[in-house]
Amino acid sequence: MNISVYYSSITGNTRKLAAYVSEELRLAGYDVELLESLDAVKKRNICEQEPDVTILAFWCRRSGLDDLSAELLSRWTGRKIIGIGTIGGNVKGSYGERVRENVIKEIEQENACLGVGICQGSVDLKRIERRRHLPKESKHYVSPEKYRRVLRTQGHPDQEDLDSMVSFALKILRDLHTC
Numbered sequence: 001m002n003i004s005v006y007y008s009s010i011t012g013n014t015r016k017l018a019a020y021v022s023e024e025l026r027l028a029g030y031d032v033e034l035l036e037s038l039d040a041v042k043k044r045n046i047c048e049q050e051p052d053v054t055i056l057a058f059w060c061r062r063s064g065l066d067d068l069s070a071e072l073l074s075r076w077t078g079r080k081i082i083g084i085g086t087i088g089g090n091v092k093g094s095y096g097e098r099v100r101e102n103v104i105k106e107i108e109q110e111n112a113c114l115g116v117g118i119c120q121g122s123v124d125l126k127r128i129e130r131r132r133h134l135p136k137e138s139k140h141y142v143s144p145e146k147y148r149r150v151l152r153t154q155g156h157p158d159q160e161d162l163d164s165m166v167s168f169a170l171k172i173l174r175d176l177h178t179c
């Protein structure tokens, strides 16, 4: 089975996730190609035959896909796609569930979604710093409590996050074999 893994990443979290998952899937015997979504959108160095399975590695923006991943997805039809993503918000609980549901809907528009898994990514502190000093009434204000949560995201995705995404993808791929 051949698999193309496309990743979009600004600060490196999703690149790390995509590279790790690709390597582990290769070790598990799959034929894996790792590609940058940006290159694919600009059609640089992309000579891809349609793969058996596409993995779309995205970062979360506005509780859904980042723009580059959404752009790439809009060019595909009829693919079997697994989404794996890093998010700054809380993975567990209702927020994480909402992100997963949004991404599943986006993929299902023209393609078959085999599943979407998300893990914690580090939030860029530079991006948050300015928002700590906004008026408290501003919807972008980051309170001390919120800032403490952001600090706890640092260092993610960690080994446990990466391994959980590998297990997630492997389970889907093995289930495909047995279908």
Ligand SMILES: Cc1cc2nc3c(=O)[nH]c(=O)nc-3n(C[C@H](O)[C@H](O)[C@H](O)COP(=O)(O)O)c2cc1C
Residues within 6 Å of the ligand: 008, 009, 010, 011, 012, 013, 014, 015, 059, 060, 061, 062, 063, 064, 086, 087, 088, 089, 090, 120, 121, 122, 123, 124, 127
């Ligand atoms: C412009 C921007 C918008 C973001 N919006 C969200 C969001 O709506 N929800 C969320 O959970 N994380 C959000 N994040 C956090 C990123 O999804 C998270 O830090 C991710 O791991 C970044 O991945 P990367 O390092 O591969 O770029 C946002 C980050 C940026 C830069």
